[in-house]
Amino acid sequence: MRFDVLTIFPEMFSANLQEGILGRAVKKGIVKVRLVNIRNFARGAHKTTDDRPYGGGDGMVMKPGPIYQALKSVDRISGQSLVILLSPQGQTFNQKTAWELARWEQIILICGRYEGVDERVRLTCIEKELSIGDYILSGGEPAALVIMDAISRLIPGVLGGERSNLEDSFEDGLLEYPQYTRPKVFQCEEVPPVLLSGDHEKIRLWRRAESLKRTLERRPDLLQKAQLTPEDEVILAKLKRESGPR
Numbered sequence: 451m452r453f454d455v456l457t458i459f460p461e462m463f464s465a466n467l468q469e470g471i472l473g474r475a476v477k478k479g480i481v482k483v484r485l486v487n488i489r490n491f492a493r494g495a496h497k498t499t500d501d502r503p504y505g506g507g508d509g510m511v512m513k514p515g516p517i518y519q520a521l522k523s524v525d526r527i528s529g530q531s532l533v534i535l536l537s538p539q540g541q542t543f544n545q546k547t548a549w550e551l552a553r554w555e556q557i558i559l560i561c562g563r564y565e566g567v568d569e570r571v572r573l574t575c576i577e578k579e580l581s582i583g584d585y586i587l588s589g590g591e592p593a594a595l596v597i598m599d600a601i602s603r604l605i606p607g608v609l610g611g612e613r614s615n616l617e618d619s620f621e622d623g624l625l626e627y628p629q630y631t632r633p634k635v636f637q638c639e640e641v642p643p644v645l646l647s648g649d650h651e652k653i654r655l656w657r658r659a660e661s662l663k664r665t666l667e668r669r670p671d672l673l674q675k676a677q678l679t680p681e682d683e684v685i686l687a688k689l690k691r692e693s694g695p696r
């Protein structure tokens with residue numbers, strides 16, 4: 451997977467591309483990241499990348515030219531690359547989108563700043579628009595990092611032997627079950643005995659019930675979309691009986 455990131459703050463990515471799972475994937479060459487500084491494509495002595503909005507109003511808008519030229523500088527893998535603008539007006543990013551995007555060879559991410567980008571950037575450059583959530587960031591860079599991290603975990607070889615992403619939250623549409631590690635007792639709180647039993651079937655059932663319980667309590671909206679087995683339906687019915695009318 452190759453990410454090309456168009457930004458006026460390339461240095462905001464350095465640490466994330468050296469540390470953790472994403473950093474290791476970059477070191478292993480499984481994930482390639484190219485940072486393109488939009489300011490290098492700005493004209494004038496001050497290389498301005500923003501200007502005042504036509505029609506008045508607060509704040510500044512990113513100029514279309516430097517973004518357009520920066521994008522033209524990227525060598526695209528034909529038929530295998532997708533240009534994405536990060537903005538609050540985009541489709542909300544989730545695990546399903548991450549799987550869809552992980553199938554591309556090259557993802558080009560455009561990070562807005564200020565009040566956003568000139569609308570003609572959308573008309574001339576953008577193939578997809580994504581939002582990481584209904585809140586306003588000061589720039590698209592944090593959103594680009596979120597998306598690069600979530601997609602990279604799905605690339606074969608990125609998650610070492612220590613785990614697979616198949617048990618992650620949302621993989622099967624449910625929230626993940628509670629996790630425990632040593633010590634057996636912490637702050638007078640004991641690890642659930644079933645997890646110490648060595649009975650893998652009992653452990654599987656307990657974890658599934660905990661996932662369903664947590665999802666029912668915290669994100670009942672997810673249950674509508676989740677792929678539930680007949681066994682899940684039995685557990686869920688029991689949970690609903692126990693928790694009483696909502």
Ligand code: 4FV
Pocket residue numbers: 536537538562563564565566567580581582583584585586587588589590593
């Ligand atoms: C955002 C989001 C976001 C809006 C104006 C950057 C900011 C500024 N991007 N998901 N939420 N972007 O708030 O992706 O340009």
